[in-house]
Amino acid sequence: LMHLTRRLIEIRSMLLSIDKSDALRLPSIVVIGSQSSGKSSVLEAIVGHEFLPKGSNMVTRRPIELTLINTPAKDGKEPEVYGEFPALGLGKISDFSRIQRTLTDLNLAVPSTEAVSDDPIDLRIYSPHVPDLTLIDLPGYIQISSADQPETLKEKIAALCDKYIQEPNIILAVCAADVDLANSTALNASKRVDRLGSRTIGVITKMDLVPPEQGVQILSGEQYPLELGYVGVVCKPPGKQDRTESTAQLAQQTERDYFRSHREFASNSSLMVSTDRLKKLLIKVLESSMASSLHGITNAVQLELEDAQYQFKVQYNDRRITAESYFAETTDLLKARFKEFATQFRKPQIRAKLREMLDVRVMEVLETLYWSDKRTTTELTALADDPKVKPNSVDLNWRRKLEAASSLVTKSGVGRDSTQLIAGGIHALMDSIVSGEPFTYHPRAAKSLVQFSHTILRERVGVTLDQVENCIKPYKYEVEVNEREWEIGRTEAVKLFENEIKMCVDKLKEIASKVGGGRRLSNLVSYVKMLEESDREKKARMLKGDAASEAPVDEYRYPPAQILDARRAMLFSERLNILKLRLGALKSKRCRAGPENDAICPEVFLSVVADKLAYTAAMFIDIELLDHFLREFPHVIDSRYSFDSKDIAEFARENPRIREHLNLQERKDKLEEAMKQLNSLATLRPDIKERTPQR
Ligand code: GDP
Numbered sequence: 001l002m003h004l005t006r007r008l009i010e011i012r013s014m015l016l017s018i019d020k021s022d023a024l025r026l027p028s029i030v031v032i033g034s035q036s037s038g039k040s041s042v043l044e045a046i047v048g049h050e051f052l053p054k055g056s057n058m059v060t061r062r063p064i065e066l067t068l069i070n071t072p073a074k075d076g077k078e079p080e081v082y083g084e085f086p087a088l089g090l091g092k093i094s095d096f097s098r099i100q101r102t103l104t105d106l107n108l109a110v111p112s113t114e115a116v117s118d119d120p121i122d123l124r125i126y127s128p129h130v131p132d133l134t135l136i137d138l139p140g141y142i143q144i145s146s147a148d149q150p151e152t153l154k155e156k157i158a159a160l161c162d163k164y165i166q167e168p169n170i171i172l173a174v175c176a177a178d179v180d181l182a183n184s185t186a187l188n189a190s191k192r193v194d195r196l197g198s199r200t201i202g203v204i205t206k207m208d209l210v211p212p213e214q215g216v217q218i219l220s221g222e223q224y225p226l227e228l229g230y231v232g233v234v235c236k237p238p239g240k241q242d243r244t245e246s247t248a249q250l251a252q253q254t255e256r257d258y259f260r261s262h263r264e265f266a267s268n269s270s271l272m273v274s275t276d277r278l279k280k281l282l283i284k285v286l287e288s289s290m291a292s293s294l295h296g297i298t299n300a301v302q303l304e305l306e307d308a309q310y311q312f313k314v315q316y317n318d319r320r321i322t323a324e325s326y327f328a329e330t331t332d333l334l335k336a337r338f339k340e341f342a343t344q345f346r347k348p349q350i351r352a353k354l355r356e357m358l359d360v361r362v363m364e365v366l367e368t369l370y371w372s373d374k375r376t377t378t379e380l381t382a383l384a385d386d387p388k389v390k391p392n393s394v395d396l397n398w399r400r401k402l403e404a405a406s407s408l409v410t411k412s413g414v415g416r417d418s419t420q421l422i423a424g425g426i427h428a429l430m431d432s433i434v435s436g437e438p439f440t441y442h443p444r445a446a447k448s449l450v451q452f453s454h455t456i457l458r459e460r461v462g463v464t465l466d467q468v469e470n471c472i473k474p475y476k477y478e479v480e481v482n483e484r485e486w487e488i489g490r491t492e493a494v495k496l497f498e499n500e501i502k503m504c505v506d507k508l509k510e511i512a513s514k515v516g517g518g519r520r521l522s523n524l525v526s527y528v529k530m531l532e533e534s535d536r537e538k539k540a541r542m543l544k545g546d547a548a549s550e551a552p553v554d555e556y557r558y559p560p561a562q563i564l565d566a567r568r569a570m571l572f573s574e575r576l577n578i579l580k581l582r583l584g585a586l587k588s589k590r591c592r593a594g595p596e597n598d599a600i601c602p603e604v605f606l607s608v609v610a611d612k613l614a615y616t617a618a619m620f621i622d623i624e625l626l627d628h629f630l631r632e633f634p635h636v637i638d639s640r641y642s643f644d645s646k647d648i649a650e651f652a653r654e655n656p657r658i659r660e661h662l663n664l665q666e667r668k669d670k671l672e673e674a675m676k677q678l679n680s681l682a683t684l685r686p687d688i689k690e691r692t693p694q695r
Pocket residue numbers: 033034035036037038039040041042140205206207208209233234235236237
């Protein structure tokens with residue numbers, strides 16, 4: 001039957017890892033006792049090693065779930081003795097003082113404001129000298145809170161113990177022989193939950209401190225009868241100076257000698273004394289308690305399993321996933337998005353983007369150099385329609401203006417601006433690739449992807465803009481235009497102007513509807529013109545020193561916001577007039593004739609310049625920046641993301657949808673495994689049922 005306890009202990013830890021709900025609990029032995037009752041000494045005597053935290057102030061702040069696993073000798077060789085903290089991943093620890101230190105650290109990590117925590121520490125000990133047992137060590141009861149302990153500490157410890165001494169757990173109530181049982185906090189607590197004492201074992205420590213007759217009296221259990229009885233022990237730990245390998249044996253020997261040397265114990269076989277006896281009792285009690293829980297636990301697990309299976313079917317249609325498959329899926333998605341992204345950054349697309357940027361610049365230059373000059377609308381526009389003027393006889397002024405305009409466009413930092421425009425576009429697209437599902441769940445991965453792309457770009461931007469600037473250098477001195485280029489440039493310029501005209505018309509409509517209609521807008525405009533007129537007159541008079549006052553214009557006839565709108569409308573219509581005039585010129589015979597008319601048709605010439613700049617810049621940005629980026633980035637996805645399996649599991653669990661799926665799947669798997677194990681124990685059941693808890 002050792003086999004049964006062992007396997008149920010395994011099933012118990014499996015169930016504990018699923019959830020800590022009481023329904024799934026198999027019985028364990030819970031050790032309670034007042035501080036200094038000798039609780040630690042008893043536990044260490046059972047394990048045969050000193051491993052529990054020691055210290056003057058309370059050091060057990062968290063329950064210790066102690067699982068003892070008997071490892072039988074193999075091929076006549078003594079197996080290794082070691083401990084393990086499964087949750088910490090520290091591996092096998094064969095140095096018990098290291099286990100002691102680890103336990104102390106874990107206990108001290110509980111914030112002092114919290115004082116005690118109900119999060120248990122899982123510790124397993126493998127040894128040929130221990131029986132298969134599960135014991136839970138709890139903080140010792142304290143009588144009075146000392147100055148540096150919070151008021152509620154006493155209550156907190158009591159509450160924690162109360163939680164653990166519930167059914168089906170077996171209670172090991174540790175009491176010192178030299179303290180009256182009536183004062184034993186442990187016994188009193190156990191009596192509250194186990195009135196008949198059917199699952200409580202009394203352990204009387206420090207038997208050597210009372211006269212043997214008194215010891216016998218306590219063990220007889222007359223004062224507080226317990227069905228499972230009392231066991232008397234002496235486990236006085238040897239002094240620090242002789243802490244050697246054989247400490248355990250020494251202590252055992254001391255105990256044995258004590259009980260042998262006193263006739264009272266030696267002659268009364270009905271009394272239970274010694275740690276050995278205690279061990280045997282624990283094994284027996286746990287075994288039968290486990291056995292009687294078997295039926296209940298099997299049913300509970302079966303119900304849990306059915307529920308998990310049903311949920312898995314309904315929610316996921318029995319589809320299994322792994323963290324790896326999710327990771328691969330995400331990486332594929334990333335690559336697909338990137339591929340799609342790359343199509344937005346082919347040469348023609350870049351060229352169009354750069355062209356747009358340069359068109360804005362051309363318009364700005366035209367505005368400052370030409371449109372602000374009244375002669376543009378009159379003289380220059382007239383030239384386009386004058387058949388008598390020969391291209392080379394055009395006023396030198398217009399030629400100089402054209403040169404200035406061209407140089408304003410070519411020397412405006414095209415290399416820097418165009419490179420940054422495209423790099424900015426890549427940044428924005430990278431941001432959009434990693435925003436949205438599923439990357440919203442993986443902020444760390446998304447951030448590092450963006451960082452990688454920034455790094456690649458940063459390395460290339462400087463080189464690229466220098467290259468672009470270098471290659472457009474010739475255009476800063478001279479731009480040669482052939483017939484074909486001229487006609488293309490003219491068509492582009494016409495399109496651009498038509499667009500601008502449409503934009504101005506739309507703006508004017510928008511303003512009109514905002515102020516309440518076209519009529520209202522023209523009233524507003526006339527009013528503003530009148531205001532401006534009167535302003536001018538006032539200034540003129542003041543200059544002449546004529547201060548004669550005159551009826552003021554009613555400045556508050558319209559709300560200020562509408563006056564502003566009217567002024568904006570005036571600017572737009574002024575611009576609209578110029579655009580229309582120049583569009584006419586662009587369509588004239590002369591502008592159509594060819595590049596020799598560049599001074600008369602600056603818009604066409606500048607359009608050709610913009611086109612040449614965009615073409616050259618696009619070519620070098622493509623070679624120096626994009627090609628590089630598009631080649632590097634997929635490597636980044638493949639290499640930098642070669643996570644190990646732990647990273648991948650973590651990554652997958654960042655996505656709540658995947659996390660829930662994995663959780664349910666794991667829960668179902670574990671329950672299935674537990675059920676399988678429980679079913680394999682079924683053959684033992686007839687035998688088990690006959691067994692009842694006994695001494
Ligand atoms: P805990 O606070 O309940 O864990 O108690 P400990 O195991 O730390 O023991 C408290 C004190 O009692 C220590 O000084 C031990 O040396 C001492 N002690 C424990 N068991 C015995 C025993 O069987 N006999 C004697 N004389 N002293 C003991």
